[in-house]
Amino acid sequence: MELFELTIKELHEKLKNRDISSVEVTKSYLERIAATDDKINAFVAVTEKEALRAAEDADKKIAAGNMDILTGIPVALKDIFLTKGIRTTCSSKMLENFIPPYNATAWEKLEKKGAILTGKLNMDEFAMGSSCETSAFGPTKNPWNLNCVPGGSSGGSAAAVAAQQTVATLGTDTGGSIRQPASLCGCIGLKPTYGRVSRYGVIAFASSLDQVGPMANSVEDCAIILGIVAGFDQKDSTSVDIPVPDYEKSLVKDMKGVKIGLPKEYFIDGLDSAVQKAMNEAIAVYKGLGAEFKEVSLPHTDYAAATYYLIATAEASSNLARYDGVRFSHRSGEAESLTEMYCKSRAEGFGEEVKRRIMLGTYALSSGYYDAYYLKAQKVRTLIMQDFIKNFENVDILLTPVTPTPAFKIGEKSNDPLQMYLSDIFTIPVNLAGTCGISVPAGLSRDGLPIGLQLIGKPFGEESIIRGAYAFEQATEWHKGRARL
Amino acid sequence: MKYQPIIGLEVHVQLKTDTKIFCGCSTRFGATPNSQTCPVCLGFPGALPVLNKKVVEFAIKAGLATNCKIAKRSIFARKNYFYPDLPKGYQISQYELPICEHGHLSVTGEWGEKKIGITRIHMEEDAGKLVHSDIPGLGSNSGVDLNRACTPLLEVVSEPDIRSADEAVAYLKKLHQIVVYLGICDGNMEEGSFRCDANVSVMPVSSDKFGTRTETKNVNSFRFVKQAIEYEIERQIDLIEEGGKVVQETRLFDPDSGTTRSMRGKEDAHDYRYFPDPDLVPLVISDNWIEESRISMPELPETKLKRYQTELGLTEYDSEVLTATRELAEYFESVISEGAQAKTAANWVMGEVTRGLNESGLEITESPVTPKQLAELISLIDKGTISGKIAKTVFDIMWQKGGEPAKIVEEQGLVQVSDTGAIEKIIDEIMSGNMGQVEEYRAGKEKVFGFFVGQVMRVSKGKANPAVVNDLLLKKLKV
Numbered sequence: 001m002e003l004f005e006l007t008i009k010e011l012h013e014k015l016k017n018r019d020i021s022s023v024e025v026t027k028s029y030l031e032r033i034a035a036t037d038d039k040i041n042a043f044v045a046v047t048e049k050e051a052l053r054a055a056e057d058a059d060k061k062i063a064a065g066n067m068d069i070l071t072g073i074p075v076a077l078k079d080i081f082l083t084k085g086i087r088t089t090c091s092s093k094m095l096e097n098f099i100p101p102y103n104a105t106a107w108e109k110l111e112k113k114g115a116i117l118t119g120k121l122n123m124d125e126f127a128m129g130s131s132c133e134t135s136a137f138g139p140t141k142n143p144w145n146l147n148c149v150p151g152g153s154s155g156g157s158a159a160a161v162a163a164q165q166t167v168a169t170l171g172t173d174t175g176g177s178i179r180q181p182a183s184l185c186g187c188i189g190l191k192p193t194y195g196r197v198s199r200y201g202v203i204a205f206a207s208s209l210d211q212v213g214p215m216a217n218s219v220e221d222c223a224i225i226l227g228i229v230a231g232f233d234q235k236d237s238t239s240v241d242i243p244v245p246d247y248e249k250s251l252v253k254d255m256k257g258v259k260i261g262l263p264k265e266y267f268i269d270g271l272d273s274a275v276q277k278a279m280n281e282a283i284a285v286y287k288g289l290g291a292e293f294k295e296v297s298l299p300h301t302d303y304a305a306a307t308y309y310l311i312a313t314a315e316a317s318s319n320l321a322r323y324d325g326v327r328f329s330h331r332s333g334e335a336e337s338l339t340e341m342y343c344k345s346r347a348e349g350f351g352e353e354v355k356r357r358i359m360l361g362t363y364a365l366s367s368g369y370y371d372a373y374y375l376k377a378q379k380v381r382t383l384i385m386q387d388f389i390k391n392f393e394n395v396d397i398l399l400t401p402v403t404p405t406p407a408f409k410i411g412e413k414s415n416d417p418l419q420m421y422l423s424d425i426f427t428i429p430v431n432l433a434g435t436c437g438i439s440v441p442a443g444l445s446r447d448g449l450p451i452g453l454q455l456i457g458k459p460f461g462e463e464s465i466i467r468g469a470y471a472f473e474q475a476t477e478w479h480k481g482r483a484r485l
Numbered sequence: 486m487k488y489q490p491i492i493g494l495e496v497h498v499q500l501k502t503d504t505k506i507f508c509g510c511s512t513r514f515g516a517t518p519n520s521q522t523c524p525v526c527l528g529f530p531g532a533l534p535v536l537n538k539k540v541v542e543f544a545i546k547a548g549l550a551t552n553c554k555i556a557k558r559s560i561f562a563r564k565n566y567f568y569p570d571l572p573k574g575y576q577i578s579q580y581e582l583p584i585c586e587h588g589h590l591s592v593t594g595e596w597g598e599k600k601i602g603i604t605r606i607h608m609e610e611d612a613g614k615l616v617h618s619d620i621p622g623l624g625s626n627s628g629v630d631l632n633r634a635c636t637p638l639l640e641v642v643s644e645p646d647i648r649s650a651d652e653a654v655a656y657l658k659k660l661h662q663i664v665v666y667l668g669i670c671d672g673n674m675e676e677g678s679f680r681c682d683a684n685v686s687v688m689p690v691s692s693d694k695f696g697t698r699t700e701t702k703n704v705n706s707f708r709f710v711k712q713a714i715e716y717e718i719e720r721q722i723d724l725i726e727e728g729g730k731v732v733q734e735t736r737l738f739d740p741d742s743g744t745t746r747s748m749r750g751k752e753d754a755h756d757y758r759y760f761p762d763p764d765l766v767p768l769v770i771s772d773n774w775i776e777e778s779r780i781s782m783p784e785l786p787e788t789k790l791k792r793y794q795t796e797l798g799l800t801e802y803d804s805e806v807l808t809a810t811r812e813l814a815e816y817f818e819s820v821i822s823e824g825a826q827a828k829t830a831a832n833w834v835m836g837e838v839t840r841g842l843n844e845s846g847l848e849i850t851e852s853p854v855t856p857k858q859l860a861e862l863i864s865l866i867d868k869g870t871i872s873g874k875i876a877k878t879v880f881d882i883m884w885q886k887g888g889e890p891a892k893i894v895e896e897q898g899l900v901q902v903s904d905t906g907a908i909e910k911i912i913d914e915i916m917s918g919n920m921g922q923v924e925e926y927r928a929g930k931e932k933v934f935g936f937f938v939g940q941v942m943r944v945s946k947g948k949a950n951p952a953v954v955n956d957l958l959l960k961k962l963k964v
Contacts, residue, residue: 065770082531095530102524201531208763235535237765315763318563321574322528325628342567365565365758374760 024070072112103203122156151181176427183452198233278443317361528572602644823860872880
């Protein structure tokens, strides 16, 4: 067995027992990245030198008996997390030369537990996309089929986990950006409740929707990582000050007495037959584990995508105003005046999808349109939230598909934004409701592409979806499947 | 035709907090450019604002002092526009739900007493500033200094209730006095700690429909406010009289010429695309918090003014002078609490103390004579140890050289002579040396009395007790 095939706990035990060194583990991952990333393009940057130096330090700590759960374990990060002294681009030309002066809180917490950074992972530019095709540094490819997209925006993260280039990673999820790529790449991705993990130092796309979460090849690894990064952060006013439970306690194999809701709006006619089949089989597995099922309704589901694309773009139009060429962002060399500097810097620095969303959002907030678009969207958002809250009075979790179809071909939807936006229809409502969801491998399509199932929990109910995901994982073999590279 | 000006004011009050509104950077004025910055106030990617509690406390106090209703729940909003001194591309402000609403201030003047409505007070962050010259190494380029970015401001918006430049100035002075009294603003207008935008329109007196208004920006002294408004009123009337139309626009005041000029028209007005800032949660203020703020507020000038008249029996004029600044009022009140009588204390503070301050260019807080020392000096007069006239001499010595009044009186031998025998002796000598005047007095020319008093005081070097001198002189001259 290769070192890069181990879980966090297995690596930890071996490091602790001095069976292996951190340098060996780190080298194993760096070699894996070198051997596979030409094909996948999951990495924007590999921080080899820094990683090896950190691994040597980790080995000294381990030798001194000074060890934490992640000490000496290498991980890569989505390039949306600010890493002090290490270029952070958000996969945009705009931030091509941006070297942050500080760390994102989530990364700082991992680093404090001993994690070593091996590199920064590709993504859709500014997290805007569902396929990783909008990256300024070329698309990432799905390890299961290199002609297919890995999903997005955390496409590099999902592909890196699926290709075993990293044991675990952090993604961000604004409308499905963790769960959708996890589903398309056959790994686990958890989007926590809004406010569960600090957003400080995470480049903002849509502030009221963005949330940081773990991605890995096992539910256990996700639970470990979530336990580390969750919690109140004084630097993020929207993070919530409630205690972080021990998520590993939720790793139980049975589902006795658990009530699972099946929202009828998620099992639609357009659902891919392989996806439908995977869902049916999953329901049977859960029944076997003792769960009870109930059909429920989330009546405002139809409005979720429209609502999302108004709120997210409105917030983005404002969040991305700071990239004006004055300080850290790209500045055009052609400009003769202030207005020209703004226009040309932004025209050159942003990609097409980012520009599209800035324009959409600017329009939605404009005087005369605000009430009809942004304000109305906020009202619908409240209705969507209430849909979830009401249902959680009767069921513990909801089970749905993650995406209507398995991974699509590169280029297939990139010229059809609306089709692209619809690939997130099952994940978006969770962000609008501000609650938590997890994607777990639950099948393969006829073409051998992964299919995921989504469990949705009540706000701050991460324990219930971790339990549901773990029980399913342990009862099935899907999570053991690996892309052949 | 006669015209009625309609005026509303927007005042930006820079709050005197140690740190900025959304980060921990210092707010000190005049530091090296960009030395007081961090990822938050530089608008770095990923940085998030965290509200400074002190700013809220100051806003609550400002609201209570201006009779506003304090909102239990208020919301921060983003005001979006591009400018190099605005690092995030938006200003965090408040829009639909500000922290204070529905207040008023009363101003008095030739128009009598008048209530001027305050529409709202909201919290916001300041922008940085651009530097266009004298930057080493930048040549002809412009530089951005973000030290001021994220400094806390209150914007106080009045109703269009003001009808003249004088009313506007009176309102501003009152507001200025209040925020300085509250200790929430240093009031320094030159450094921009208290600045004003004036909305002015005119309409025929017979009309009830407001004319088109202009907004004149950044008027930084009371005098300039008066000039700017008067100029604007005149300009608009002239324009209408000539058959023209006032256009809605933003104008800039030029202090050198005392005129205003157009900055941007309505068509160039920004669409600020306000929306609630998703990085900040709604601000919830408990009744308790409001009460705590109320209790920690100092007595406000208006209340003091009334109390000085009713409780201390001072005139309206004296009360106004003494309450002009919180420091002067505190000095005066300390003198009283050290035992001096209010009226006497008022005369001394407004007389000798103020004169001393003016001559030496000092602030009341820097007065070389402490309230306690002044109270002791006054008590020496009350006890008859020294006369009021001698007291002024003693005061001058205290002011110049310092020292306790009783000690100075003793050292300089200034104790008042009340011994009738000693004074009688002086009077006898003077009378025998001035028999002519004695005859005149006795013949009915009572004015000569003053001559004798003066002579006695001269011979006694001012130390003779004036009351005793009067008594004895009357007795002896009448014989």
